[in-house]
Amino acid sequence: SRFVHRVVLVVQGIPSPDGPEGREALSEIVAAVRAVPGVAGTLSYLDSADELFLGREGSFLVVGLDASTPAPETRMGPLREATRAAAGHLAERYPGVELLWTGEIPLNLDVRQASSEDARAAERRALPIALLLLLAAFGSVVAALLPVAVGVLGVLLTLGVAALVARSWHLS
Numbered sequence: 001s002r003f004v005h006r007v008v009l010v011v012q013g014i015p016s017p018d019g020p021e022g023r024e025a026l027s028e029i030v031a032a033v034r035a036v037p038g039v040a041g042t043l044s045y046l047d048s049a050d051e052l053f054l055g056r057e058g059s060f061l062v063v064g065l066d067a068s069t070p071a072p073e074t075r076m077g078p079l080r081e082a083t084r085a086a087a088g089h090l091a092e093r094y095p096g097v098e099l100l101w102t103g104e105i106p107l108n109l110d111v112r113q114a115s116s117e118d119a120r121a122a123e124r125r126a127l128p129i130a131l132l133l134l135l136a137a138f139g140s141v142v143a144a145l146l147p148v149a150v151g152v153l154g155v156l157l158t159l160g161v162a163a164l165v166a167r168s169w170h171l172s
Contacts, residue, residue, distance in 0.1 A: 004067040007076070007103040009033065009083065012058035013096035017045040025090055026059060029099065032086040033063055038075045040064040058098075065105075073109045076101065 011029060015022035023046065030042050044061035045053035053059050063079070065072045083099040090097045127148075134144035162171060 005065040005069070005072040005105065007063050007065065007079070007101055007105050008060055009063055010058060010060045010098075010100045010102060012098040012100070014058070014090065014094045016054060017059050018049070018054065022059075025094065025097075026061075028090065029083070029086050030061060032082045033061070033079065036075070036078045036082045038066045038069055038072075038078070040066045073105050076106055076109050 009029070011026065014025040017023050017026040026044060026046060030044055030046060033039060033042055041064045042061050043064070045059055053061070065075050069075060080101065083101070087097050087099045131144060131148065134147060135141065138144045165171065
């Protein structure tokens with residue numbers, strides 16, 4: 001593969017790039033993506049007039065990310081901002097334009113973000129209920145907070161040990 005880290009931008013709602021109007025619109029999108037720091041290059045219908053880049057409802061382009069970036073997912077924020085701006089500009093001519101990111105990096109990032117938000121929401125709901133139950137069971141605030149404090153300390157110590165172990169071995 002030409003790129004070590006790559007993401008795919010699905011382009012919908014513009015004319016097919018096999019015509020001049022579609023080629024112009026795709027050129028604007030490619031230029032916006034290439035201007036993002038950390039983009040090593042792009043591959044689209046503009047580079048190779050291959051039917052592979054044409055779909056029933058649009059086109060796509062492969063975006064290669066700079067291999068020197070230790071965390072390629074940090075590039076997704078600027079890439080999404082650039083394509084949001086490009087879609088806004090193109091929406092004047094093509095109201096149905098959609099620029100959607102896919103691939104391993106954006107999908108993993110989105111799953112981690114959704115999981116994190118779900119966990120925070122669950123903690124906000126469960127912690128007050130747990131504290132009330134502990135208060136009812138132990139009869140005092142100090143006694144009710146003690147199991148919570150021990151749990152937090154246990155989690156912090158476990159994460160610390162995992163961080164130390166991760167220096168020597170790969171952890172999933």
